Amino acid sequence: xxxxxxxxxxxxxxxxxxxxxxxxxxxxxxxxxxxxxxxxxxxxxxxxxxxxxxxxxxxxxxxxxxxxxxxxxxxxxxxxxxxxxxxxxxxxxxxxxxxxxxxxxxxxxxxxxxxxxxxxxxxxxxxxxxxxxxxxxxxxxxxxxxxxxxxxxxxxxxxxxxxxxxxxxxxxxxxxxxxxxxxxxxxxxxxxxxxxxxxxxxxxxxxxxxxxxxxxxxxxxxxxxxxxxxxxxxxxxxxxxxxxxxxxxxxxxxxxxxxxxxxxxxxxxxxxxxxxxxxxxxxxxxxxxxxxxxxxxxxxxxxxxxxxxxxxxxxxxxxxxxxxxxxxxx
Amino acid sequence: xxxxxxxxxxxxxxxxxxxxxxxxxxxxxxxxxxxxxxxxxxxxxxxxxxxxxxxxxxxxxxxxxxxxxxxxxxxxxxxxxxxxxxxxxxxxxxxxxxxxxxxxxxxxxxxxxxxxxxxxxxxxxxxxxxxxxxxxxxxxxxxxxxxxxxxxxxxxxxxxxxxxxxxxxxxxxxxxxxxxxxxxxxxxxxxxxxxxxxxxxxxxxxxxxxxxxxxxxxxxxxxxxxxxxxxxxxxxxxxxxxxxxxxxxxxxxxxxxxxxxxxxxxxxxxxxxxxxxxxxxxxxxxxxxxxxxxxxxxxxxxxxxxxxxxxxxxxxxxxxxxxxxxx
Numbered sequence: 001x002x003x004x005x006x007x008x009x010x011x012x013x014x015x016x017x018x019x020x021x022x023x024x025x026x027x028x029x030x031x032x033x034x035x036x037x038x039x040x041x042x043x044x045x046x047x048x049x050x051x052x053x054x055x056x057x058x059x060x061x062x063x064x065x066x067x068x069x070x071x072x073x074x075x076x077x078x079x080x081x082x083x084x085x086x087x088x089x090x091x092x093x094x095x096x097x098x099x100x101x102x103x104x105x106x107x108x109x110x111x112x113x114x115x116x117x118x119x120x121x122x123x124x125x126x127x128x129x130x131x132x133x134x135x136x137x138x139x140x141x142x143x144x145x146x147x148x149x150x151x152x153x154x155x156x157x158x159x160x161x162x163x164x165x166x167x168x169x170x171x172x173x174x175x176x177x178x179x180x181x182x183x184x185x186x187x188x189x190x191x192x193x194x195x196x197x198x199x200x201x202x203x204x205x206x207x208x209x210x211x212x213x214x215x216x217x218x219x220x221x222x223x224x225x226x227x228x229x230x231x232x233x234x235x236x237x238x239x240x241x242x243x244x245x246x247x248x249x250x251x252x253x254x255x256x257x258x259x260x261x262x263x264x265x266x267x268x269x270x271x272x273x274x275x276x277x278x279x280x281x282x283x284x285x286x287x288x289x290x291x292x293x294x295x296x297x298x299x300x301x302x303x304x305x306x307x308x309x310x311x312x313x314x315x316x317x318x319x320x321x322x323x324x325x326x327x328x329x330x
Numbered sequence: 331x332x333x334x335x336x337x338x339x340x341x342x343x344x345x346x347x348x349x350x351x352x353x354x355x356x357x358x359x360x361x362x363x364x365x366x367x368x369x370x371x372x373x374x375x376x377x378x379x380x381x382x383x384x385x386x387x388x389x390x391x392x393x394x395x396x397x398x399x400x401x402x403x404x405x406x407x408x409x410x411x412x413x414x415x416x417x418x419x420x421x422x423x424x425x426x427x428x429x430x431x432x433x434x435x436x437x438x439x440x441x442x443x444x445x446x447x448x449x450x451x452x453x454x455x456x457x458x459x460x461x462x463x464x465x466x467x468x469x470x471x472x473x474x475x476x477x478x479x480x481x482x483x484x485x486x487x488x489x490x491x492x493x494x495x496x497x498x499x500x501x502x503x504x505x506x507x508x509x510x511x512x513x514x515x516x517x518x519x520x521x522x523x524x525x526x527x528x529x530x531x532x533x534x535x536x537x538x539x540x541x542x543x544x545x546x547x548x549x550x551x552x553x554x555x556x557x558x559x560x561x562x563x564x565x566x567x568x569x570x571x572x573x574x575x576x577x578x579x580x581x582x583x584x585x586x587x588x589x590x591x592x593x594x595x596x597x598x599x600x601x602x603x604x605x606x607x608x609x610x611x612x613x614x615x616x617x618x619x620x621x622x623x624x625x626x627x628x629x630x631x632x633x634x635x636x637x638x639x640x641x642x643x644x645x646x647x648x649x650x651x652x653x654x655x656x657x
Binding site: 042157159186189194213216217219220221239254256262266268269271274275 | 382383489490491492519520521522523524525527528531546547548549550552553572573576577586587588590591592593594595596597598600601602603604605607608
């Protein structure tokens, strides 16, 4: 049985003047149909490059070097650019982080949605416009008929993000990739957007691949989480399992870095140091220079991502040992 | 503890809605960015200022550091009328009040080294030179958690966290008493965010600094603040002790804001969604500015009368008719 999306051994590298950037380094994961999978990581973790690889939007000096990306059983890496253009925006859709730069400033939002429909459907010109207005209404934009003839700069950030989502779902995609869709937005607008995506997911039964740095957003929206660090998946589990029993020291550090809304803790337990340079990765485990638990083996041998308990994978030499400091075992 | 360092009274800032002077002839409308706010900050404490985009929190911070001239109002700093200061007296005051910006990438000059950036305020104020300057630079960088090997680096060679440390060092260089922190960790990764928050809190203890901490991230504000002011469309709707506001928010807007925040816990109750968007500050709603979105809307009184801040139990001050019936 295959899932909606099966990524196997994906390797994406960028050949820069400074050296080879190992942006995504041999990752495998699966996304089931109508599942919301969260991918959490900090800058340079490879989460966006993973999404761009799935969309086949990696440009020079970047290259997908190895792996398979099975989307509904077919390897996207074997598709021609022409075939990809038929898939992108139709079955496989992506919403980018910056709504202002991912919309065309010289076209009204209605015209941009109609353009996507023209590419993928046989609807008439008038039907396309009608559908665009319907879509804007579906994503909760007030006065959709009027807004359809507005240019992106005339809309607020929240409305632009809604318009982008309207465009992304215009052809009922099977998989919607969201790259930090609410990072620039206020928390109230963020809550509105995720409510909307949740409703659309239920209605159309689409899978959602949500990229974010925000563990709280993932906890409230996704059913499964992948944690990435320096190009590698370091942990993967169902949300309830991950937040109750985080195994990887990096995941635990991330969770402890969030100031609790309930107050308490006078001092946050931050993770010391910074994300390593992807051109000069440390030997052994990528996280070892920042890890309080690291020992000789961690500095020398890279740990594999392996199942610790059913449905819970972690790439850590120290993960199997129970009752470590702050381990959250009950 | 009742040693007030900063006191703001009836502060107003209206920007012209139209761009240039010519357009302004035809369009006399104004953006009511800050529309009559007041608060006090005790020495050595932090006031958190929260609100959505367009609430006026950043404008408030910029007025206090005198980057923007307010339309009217009064700001007393250590008993001195800040807005009346000109020339030398203002320059001397700038040593006492500093600012840390949101985006360290755009607030640091890319053509200058870290050493030059941090030395700039010292040079402007003619405070130290020569050997003493060097020693001062190294000490300031150390305070911000950077070693002296960063002195000759350029901003682009640094990580986001390191750049923000340079921004902090630049603010600390002249030995200020008060710092306006404008979204200082918003652009940083979570693990780095925690490092910078810890640093800011350590510096406050060490140097008895007073902060105005502007942020839209409520858990960050909760973590660093002693008191919190919640802004909506240019007004303060609630102000009080941080624990009181977060455990028992009074204003329906504060309640809605807190209910919308996601928790790092999948078992937490689902986020509650506040409908609509913040209305335009050019033509804010009549009466209580929050009334079109308010769940507790009571009709005419909310639509017609503008509520004023008044104390309720627990010492919190709220501007809401729910708490002022009969008054």
